[in-house]
Amino acid sequence: MSVFPLRLSLLVLFFLFALVIPLQAQIDPIPNLAVQPIPIPGGDILPPYGLFNQFLPGPPNQTPPFDPMNADPHGITNFRGVTAMGYTFGAATDNHGNPYGVITDIRVYQGEYVGGEVADVNSAGATKSAPSRGTFVEI
Amino acid sequence: MKVPDSAVQISGNTLTIHLVDVPVVDAFAFPPPLPPAPENGIYPVTLIPARISFDITYTKSGLPREIHPESRDPLSPVNWGGEMWDATNSGTFSLTYTDGSFSASGNFSSQGNFGEMGTEHNGVFVDRDERNASSAGPAASSQAQVTQTAEGAKQAGRTVLLKGHVPVKVSNQ
Numbered sequence: 001m002s003v004f005p006l007r008l009s010l011l012v013l014f015f016l017f018a019l020v021i022p023l024q025a026q027i028d029p030i031p032n033l034a035v036q037p038i039p040i041p042g043g044d045i046l047p048p049y050g051l052f053n054q055f056l057p058g059p060p061n062q063t064p065p066f067d068p069m070n071a072d073p074h075g076i077t078n079f080r081g082v083t084a085m086g087y088t089f090g091a092a093t094d095n096h097g098n099p100y101g102v103i104t105d106i107r108v109y110q111g112e113y114v115g116g117e118v119a120d121v122n123s124a125g126a127t128k129s130a131p132s133r134g135t136f137v138e139i
Numbered sequence: 140m141k142v143p144d145s146a147v148q149i150s151g152n153t154l155t156i157h158l159v160d161v162p163v164v165d166a167f168a169f170p171p172p173l174p175p176a177p178e179n180g181i182y183p184v185t186l187i188p189a190r191i192s193f194d195i196t197y198t199k200s201g202l203p204r205e206i207h208p209e210s211r212d213p214l215s216p217v218n219w220g221g222e223m224w225d226a227t228n229s230g231t232f233s234l235t236y237t238d239g240s241f242s243a244s245g246n247f248s249s250q251g252n253f254g255e256m257g258t259e260h261n262g263v264f265v266d267r268d269e270r271n272a273s274s275a276g277p278a279a280s281s282q283a284q285v286t287q288t289a290e291g292a293k294q295a296g297r298t299v300l301l302k303g304h305v306p307v308k309v310s311n312q
Contacts (some may be wrong), residue, residue, distance in 0.1 A: 071216035078262030092245025114242025
């Protein structure tokens with residue numbers, strides 16, 4: 001972080017935490033998707049913001065600490081399939097030539113899931129469980 | 140976000156993602172400054188529409204970790220199962236705000252950082268998969284592949300099929 005100017009350092013978390021985690025649940029509503037995936041019920045509580053429905057698995061004895069290495073890397077519950085994730089560092093340049101540090105945590109899930117669909121079109125949108133499958137990326 | 144299945148390709152030890160001009164929203168800074176709590180308790184968050192393209196390759200290595208649920212608490216981080224490998228990933232990206240006020244491109248790598256990939260089940264799939272794995276041995280699993288053709292139905296009367304969550308005896312008498 002010290003290699004970047006302070007103003008730019010504030011933007012270092014641009015991709016991982018700003019673009020990726022818009023301070024609500026990590027699995028936001030997906031427009032026009034009949035069977036909506038359900039966020040995992042647990043996650044990390046990050047004061048003062050509250051609960052993020054996502055764990056941050058990682059090795060022990062780190063500062064700041066990660067969740068246990070076997071913490072669920074998934075953001076969607078009722079899911080069975082392929083999962084991939086990883087924390088990265090990198091560099092970027094904007095359209096004015098300014099350098100940025102980049103941190104990402106991009107996760108991909110592909111498989112079947114039980115989500116929520118509208119149970120009754122004459123209701124306000126109350127859900128019922130429904131099976132589906134799909135590919136999801138958290139960026 | 141949901142993406143087409145074709146955006147993700149899995150081959151051998153690698154998984155690749157290729158996405159072009161995907162609409163996203165950017166809050167631009169995290170953690171954002173916490174404003175004084177308004178009377179209604181709702182904090183405004185400014186979201187900026189943008190489009191992002193990226194290519195990422197995940198590569199697994201080593202031996203898998205067999206993971207079984209260590210807790211029944213649905214909020215626990217270890218209430219899931221699967222088979223995960225250590226993995227690295229690297230990629231390139233470009234991002235453009237839809238109003239044209241900002242764009243950036245770059246690259247990243249997970250070298251030296253934690254990453255993993257594999258298969259997993261969580262939520263409602265935990266109980267049924269773990270139960271099947273423990274109660275159905277390899278023989279029963281292979282029996283589950285039996286299809287219900289006319290000939291297969293005859294065979295089913297003499298074999299055990301996996302039906303629903305538990306092995307059941309099917310009789311055609």
